[in-house]
Amino acid sequence: MGNTVFVINGPNLNLLGLRQPEIYGAETLADVENKCTSLASDHGLVVHFFQSNAEHEIIDTIHRARQEAAGIIINPAAYSHTSVAILDALNMFEGPVLEVHISNIHARETFRHHSYVSARAEGVIAGFGTQGYELSVERMARLLKAS
Numbered sequence: 001m002g003n004t005v006f007v008i009n010g011p012n013l014n015l016l017g018l019r020q021p022e023i024y025g026a027e028t029l030a031d032v033e034n035k036c037t038s039l040a041s042d043h044g045l046v047v048h049f050f051q052s053n054a055e056h057e058i059i060d061t062i063h064r065a066r067q068e069a070a071g072i073i074i075n076p077a078a079y080s081h082t083s084v085a086i087l088d089a090l091n092m093f094e095g096p097v098l099e100v101h102i103s104n105i106h107a108r109e110t111f112r113h114h115s116y117v118s119a120r121a122e123g124v125i126a127g128f129g130t131q132g133y134e135l136s137v138e139r140m141a142r143l144l145k146a147s
């Protein structure tokens, strides 16, 4: 638990690389996972990568993280803008939470400007492309070292 970070991805991110590449880029979620895994191991961390299109599976994974993870990096995708239930689950997690968005949600449609999850996140990265995941692993390593 002490060195495990859950990286949780919401709906449609399984199609990263194929999905609107002009917005989300060409890298697949497997590419992102490989980069995060190797970067995390440089910091003595282990990442557990997870993606689901189902809100309840994301919530169940956050519940698991209470026992199994020191920190959570989450891209809740469209559930960012709708899910009080995911916020409630994150509020029961004790470690640091970092929120990632590949695109700059503030430069897009107004319904994407608000994220319920941001109220719980120590930090939010948006608009850095898939590099945002790597930056959040770096930040998580720093936060966990300080704790």
Ligand code: DQA
Pocket: 011, 012, 013, 075, 076, 077, 078, 079, 080, 100, 101, 102, 103, 104, 105, 112
């Ligand atoms: C996203 C932004 C959300 O608005 C969108 O619904 C997604 C992906 C991002 O990573 O930029 O699915 O979270």
